[in-house]
Each structure stands twice: as C-alpha cells, then as structure tokens.
Amino acid sequence: MSRLENTNIITNKIKIETSAIRKICYFFSKDFTASQTAAKLNISRQTINSYYKIFREALFDSYIYSQTNGIxxxxxxxxxxxxxxxxxxxxxxxxxxxxxxxxxxxxxxxxxxxxxxxxxxxxxxxxxxxxxxxxxxxxxxxxxxxxxxDLEEFINNRLKKFRGIKKENLNNHIQESFFRFNHSSDEIHKKILTYFSIL
Structure with a gap:
C-alpha cells in the first residue's frame, strides 16, 4: 500500500476514519510508543503498530543522504x-x-x-x-x-522508554532515533500528512 485513502484505511479488517488516522499520526510524530497511543485513542496496540509501520516505511524510504562532493x-x-x-x-x-x-x-x-x-x-x-x-x-x-x-544522550533517553528492546530490533530503533534527532516532531507530522494526503 503506497498511499492511504483520503476517507479511511482498512487494516486487520478494522475501518479507521481519517480523523483517527490524523490522531495516530500526531502521536507518532511526538514519538509516543504504540502502547501509549493505543491507550490515548482506545485502539488496539496491534492496529497502532500497523499504522506506525506504514508511517516509518514512508518516512525512512525517502531519507537519503545526498552529499556527493569531495569535502x-x-x-x-x-x-x-x-x-x-x-x-x-x-x-x-x-x-x-x-x-x-x-x-x-x-x-x-x-x-x-x-x-x-x-x-x-x-x-x-x-x-x-x-x-x-x-x-x-x-x-x-x-x-x-x-x-x-547531544545525539548519544538523545538516543539513550529515547530507547529507555521502550523498557527492553530485542536485539534483532535494536538497529531499527537506532535508525529511527537518528531520523528523529534530525527532524522536529512538527516536520515529521507534516511529512506524514502530506505524503498520505490527509492534511
């Protein structure tokens, strides 16, 4: 799935309205864990994780270092x-x-x-x-x-909130931490809304 529909998206046979997707997007941009967002919105953690995965793929696939000069x-x-x-x-x-x-x-x-x-x-x-x-x-x-x-402190503090990270997931968490260090929550929020046409 490359783009969310403007009206709703169906994930795991659950229909979620655009207004709910905007809220999920907001909490993702603020770096809430899936559990925290699920509790805030009264939506299952599995569903939140599904949307978080879509958001991450959309953001990180376009995140490429473009420096080519010999400097x-x-x-x-x-x-x-x-x-x-x-x-x-x-x-x-x-x-x-x-x-x-x-x-x-x-x-x-x-x-x-x-x-x-x-x-x-x-x-x-x-x-x-x-x-x-x-x-x-x-x-x-x-x-x-x-x-x-400040990067090391930022990553260490960010990873602590997950209360235990599986070894196979550590690199993904580190990659996301770099992305979040380089982009403000407002930038992340706007990028997701724009990418999926849910402004």
Whole structure:
C-alpha cells in the first residue's frame, strides 16, 4: 500500500476514519510508543503498530543522504547498548553509518580497516576528520579529536522508554532515533500528512 485513502484505511479488517488516522499520526510524530497511543485513542496496540509501520516505511524510504562532493567530513563513534555505532556529522545533521549505508560504497571498509581500533580503544577521542576524494573513492585522515554531541544522550533517553528492546530490533530503533534527532516532531507530522494526503 503506497498511499492511504483520503476517507479511511482498512487494516486487520478494522475501518479507521481519517480523523483517527490524523490522531495516530500526531502521536507518532511526538514519538509516543504504540502502547501509549493505543491507550490515548482506545485502539488496539496491534492496529497502532500497523499504522506506525506504514508511517516509518514512508518516512525512512525517502531519507537519503545526498552529499556527493569531495569535502571534509566528520565521523564520530559511540556505543549504544553494547553496539558500536559510527555516524557522519554534516550540516548540523547526523547520518548513521551501518551495514546498510549507501552514503559511500566503501565507508564501512574504511572504518573497519583504518578507524575502528583507534576510536574504540581511545577514551579521549571519539571523532575523526577525513576528506573523501570523489574521483579516487578514497579517504584521507586529517586528524582525531573529541566531539561533544547531544545525539548519544538523545538516543539513550529515547530507547529507555521502550523498557527492553530485542536485539534483532535494536538497529531499527537506532535508525529511527537518528531520523528523529534530525527532524522536529512538527516536520515529521507534516511529512506524514502530506505524503498520505490527509492534511
């Protein structure tokens, strides 16, 4: 299903009016859990999760890092729930670098071969400044430093409210946390309403 109907949508044989979908959208944009939204709207958690999944797919599929110039970049390391996380900082936004990253085709190999041990073993540095050469597809290290970011605190605080996350779902939660860190709730709300034509 690519778009919600303007009048209603049928999920699990339950018809939900557009007004209810708008409310679900609102609570999703405010980062309420499915359980919290279900309690607020008196709708089953399973139904709320179905809509949340639709919203996430619509939002995240269009969320692509578009930087193609050979410029200075900053890669920062942090640890979330015993998982090593690397992210790119650019223009006041943060982009997760993981196995599914398509920002640069060889970025993960570069991290593993050149950065991983240094960043993980040194508590005084957590970031590296690099230059990416678009023609040779190579990276040059300019220097290491200590970066202070609100992102780690934001992710840790956000994940706590789920009261336990299955290991297989952790990466999805981290990806969503990056998206929410980069976008205000108002932006998220407007994007969903616009995408599904339910303004």
């Amino acid at each position: 200075d970049l900053n890669i920062t390391y942090m640890k979330i729930y015993e998982k090593n996380i690397y992210f790119l900082e650019e223009k006041n936004k943060s982009f997760l670098l993981d196995e599914e990253s398509f920002i640069f085709l060889n970025i993960n190999n570069f991290i593993k071969d050149k950065l991983e041990q240094t960043l993980e073993n040194n508590k005084k540095i957590n970031s590296v400044r690099i230059i990416y050469n678009e023609h040779t597809k190579n990276f040059t290290i300019l220097g290491y430093y200590n970066s202070s970011s």
